[in-house]
Amino acid sequence: MGGGHAGVPGPWQSASEAVVKVGFERVATEGSFAVHPLELSPGSGRVEAELIAGRIADNGAKGVFFLPSRVSEEACRQDEWFLAGCRRVGLPVVLLDRNLRGVDRPLEYDLVASDHFDGGLRCTEHLLGLGRKNVACVIASPTSTHTDRLAGYLSALQKVSNGYSPRVVRVPEHLDAREAYPWIADELVRIGVDGVICYQDYVAVGVMLELFRRGLNVPRDVAVVGCDDLPIGQSFALGVSSYSYPSEAIARTALRVIANRIAHPNDPLAKVVLAGRLVVRDSTVTG
Amino acid sequence: MGGGHAGVPGPWQSASEAVVKVGFERVATEGSFAVHPLELSPGSGRVEAELIAGRIADNGAKGVFFLPSRVSEEACRQDEWFLAGCRRVGLPVVLLDRNLRGVDRPLEYDLVASDHFDGGLRCTEHLLGLGRKNVACVIASPTSTHTDRLAGYLSALQKVSNGYSPRVVRVPEHLDAREAYPWIADELVRIGVDGVICYQDYVAVGVMLELFRRGLNVPRDVAVVGCDDLPIGQSFALGVSSYSYPSEAIARTALRVIANRIAHPNDPLAKVVLAGRLVVRDSTVTG
Numbered sequence: 001m002g003g004g005h006a007g008v009p010g011p012w013q014s015a016s017e018a019v020v021k022v023g024f025e026r027v028a029t030e031g032s033f034a035v036h037p038l039e040l041s042p043g044s045g046r047v048e049a050e051l052i053a054g055r056i057a058d059n060g061a062k063g064v065f066f067l068p069s070r071v072s073e074e075a076c077r078q079d080e081w082f083l084a085g086c087r088r089v090g091l092p093v094v095l096l097d098r099n100l101r102g103v104d105r106p107l108e109y110d111l112v113a114s115d116h117f118d119g120g121l122r123c124t125e126h127l128l129g130l131g132r133k134n135v136a137c138v139i140a141s142p143t144s145t146h147t148d149r150l151a152g153y154l155s156a157l158q159k160v161s162n163g164y165s166p167r168v169v170r171v172p173e174h175l176d177a178r179e180a181y182p183w184i185a186d187e188l189v190r191i192g193v194d195g196v197i198c199y200q201d202y203v204a205v206g207v208m209l210e211l212f213r214r215g216l217n218v219p220r221d222v223a224v225v226g227c228d229d230l231p232i233g234q235s236f237a238l239g240v241s242s243y244s245y246p247s248e249a250i251a252r253t254a255l256r257v258i259a260n261r262i263a264h265p266n267d268p269l270a271k272v273v274l275a276g277r278l279v280v281r282d283s284t285v286t287g
Numbered sequence: 288m289g290g291g292h293a294g295v296p297g298p299w300q301s302a303s304e305a306v307v308k309v310g311f312e313r314v315a316t317e318g319s320f321a322v323h324p325l326e327l328s329p330g331s332g333r334v335e336a337e338l339i340a341g342r343i344a345d346n347g348a349k350g351v352f353f354l355p356s357r358v359s360e361e362a363c364r365q366d367e368w369f370l371a372g373c374r375r376v377g378l379p380v381v382l383l384d385r386n387l388r389g390v391d392r393p394l395e396y397d398l399v400a401s402d403h404f405d406g407g408l409r410c411t412e413h414l415l416g417l418g419r420k421n422v423a424c425v426i427a428s429p430t431s432t433h434t435d436r437l438a439g440y441l442s443a444l445q446k447v448s449n450g451y452s453p454r455v456v457r458v459p460e461h462l463d464a465r466e467a468y469p470w471i472a473d474e475l476v477r478i479g480v481d482g483v484i485c486y487q488d489y490v491a492v493g494v495m496l497e498l499f500r501r502g503l504n505v506p507r508d509v510a511v512v513g514c515d516d517l518p519i520g521q522s523f524a525l526g527v528s529s530y531s532y533p534s535e536a537i538a539r540t541a542l543r544v545i546a547n548r549i550a551h552p553n554d555p556l557a558k559v560v561l562a563g564r565l566v567v568r569d570s571t572v573t574g
Contacts (some may be wrong), residue, residue: 180525205492206523212499213525236493237468238500 005072015202015230020067020096022115023247029266033255037060054084063092066109068100070143072173083109095252097265099144099271102239108271110261112254114228115273116145119243120152122278123197123225126241128160130284132195132223136167138184138207139199146199149227153197167191177206185210194222194285201226201233204240208283223284229276239281246274302489302517307354307383308564310534311424311541320542323348326469327534333368340372350379350545352398355387355478355572357430359460359568363388381541386431394556397420399541399546401515403432406530407439407567410484410512414530415447417571419482419510423454425494426486433486436514440484464493472497480508488513488520491527491570516563526568 002199021037028035040055056064064086069075077101086093089280095111120137127135137153139146154166169187171180189194198204202228208218218224218238226233226242233240252270260267308324309375315322325343327336351373356362366387373380382398407424414422424440426433441453456474458467471494475483485491491513495505505511505525513520513529520527540559547554 177522178524178526202522209496209499209523209525212496213504217500235464235489236496237465239465251419 015232016097016200016228017067019228019230019245019247020250023249023251026248027251027255040082041077043072044078044081048219049078049081050085050088053082053091054089056086057089057091060113061091062262063094063137065094065096065254065258067096068098068143070098070101070141070145072119073101092258092265093256094261096250096254097145101141101143102144103258104147105142105144107271110257110258110269111144112250113148113271113273114243114245114250115146115275116227117152117155117273119227120149120197121156122226123241123243124153124154124156124262124285126193126278126280127197127223127225128156130195130223134165134167134191134193135195135197136169136188136191136193137197138169138171138203140171140180140203141173149197149199167193181206181210185214188222189214196222196224198224198226200228201230201240201242204242204283205232205236208238208240219282219284219286227285229279233279233281238283241281241284242279244276244279246276249274301510302519303384303515304354306517306532306534307537308513310536310538311352313535314538314542315346327365331365331368331383336365336368337372337375338531340369340378341376343373343389344376344378348378349549352381352383352541352545355382355385355430357385357388357428357432360388379545379552381545381548383537383541384432388428388430390429391434392429392431394558394570397544397556398431398558399537399544400431400435400558400560401530401532401537402468402562403435403514404439404442404560405437405562406514407441407484408443409439410514410528410530411440411443413565413567413571414482414484414512415443415486417482419489421452421454421478421480422482422484423456423475423478423480424484425456425458425490427458427467427490428460436484436486454480456483468493472501476503477502483509483511485511485513487515488517488527488529491529492519492523495525495570506571506573508568512571516566520566520568521557525570528568529566531563531566536561 026037068081083093093109095109097113098112099105099107124135128165137150139150150168157166169184170182175183196207198207202223208224211218211222226240229244233242253274257270257272263271293532313324356366370380380396384398384400386392386394386398411422424437426437437455444453456471458471462470484493485494491511495511498505498509503509513527516529520529540561544557544559
């Protein structure tokens, strides 16, 4: 299993990797396979990234589960070099959680993911059901997770009779964490939202802090939901409502998908999505 | 290296373990030794805990670095069983970061720790230097880290001419995270503090959220500092001022201490403390 990244990841980045990994580790204890974690080192060039694939095959691995990079074009290029190497040595690959970075990018590998469309839909319906009228959706990168979540959000809005007015907050990619949270909060205040869907639970906590600093109360003035139900969402008294990540089901499904790919290399590409569930906490409903 | 715990640790617990471990991992890359992480499993009884010590010796280890449990009497008992096992098989032990749990407990092993006294002192002086008049110190368990930090806080207060009035907030141990943060914030509001020293950066973030929920602004109304400079303190735009943990220096020193213990088993017990440094961020000073 691997995930490339261009810089040193903050906890908000490795948190998502951790939730993907934990499913495989749990399923591995059932005994049918072993997990060999692998990370592309940040500086790897094309040759190195391709060589790693050869080494994996030499070590007897039958396939690779791969979490594509989300954050930068550079890291995405590295991902592609590695995947080209896998192709060359005949290693089947199943992508986890998201397609390779790129707007509406067509699938080139099997993909097993959390149902981010359903996540966007359920979280939006939850906020609308609480009587929130101006719900925003925060997205930040051209990957399928963000695109799918946005689509769920738009679909939920479209279904309500009292008007359809999407408020999409697209975070500029050049902002770092220190700049991004104030930027998002300022946008939310400017738009005048009373609910917001964030693309990850760390983002939800960072946005809540900035809303509080601007004198708004969560959830009274703005209800906030995150995604993936990461441990950070249960670290403080103010729990983060979220859409859970079905880690173990994803690992089990990915194993079936790669087994099928090995047996039937020419089957059409599969995108398998598995539903999580809405977890309601204090950031949307006062306990 | 090991650390016992009684339940499944939250990220705020494993974060401290991680910062201890990272120093050893970095120093290990210099090549003079290898890190073999080990965790006592939550349910281990006396026999099992003692057996693990025997297995470590059989595997050729020359010594054990041990991070004592902080959170419960039960986990502390397990620690003691394990350490008794080490003693029986003649494995020298150096404790990391804190002495075994217990009020003013005498040292039974060498100990290498961050200078929590200096941390309490520097953080308090920082808040007093900002003109804060009513600074509280939050502590939560009968371990040397909390006792030492409190002592540093008291010493700093004692030095200022305009009065000496300690505000010690002792968190009841039976409270879980959901209960503890509101309890702490209510206490701080009741006492009327304008500054607070928290025993860890997760605690600082949890307290900040609760202060904001009560309509107070951080740092305007209450300046908040944490301890150990964990990644959480740099995860959001509102960075947490903290006293850094000198991970690598602790690992290097612990290696020297255990080498000396192996060479001179009858030397008097050493407590070595290494200073961190104050890291000033938004939670105390508006950027």
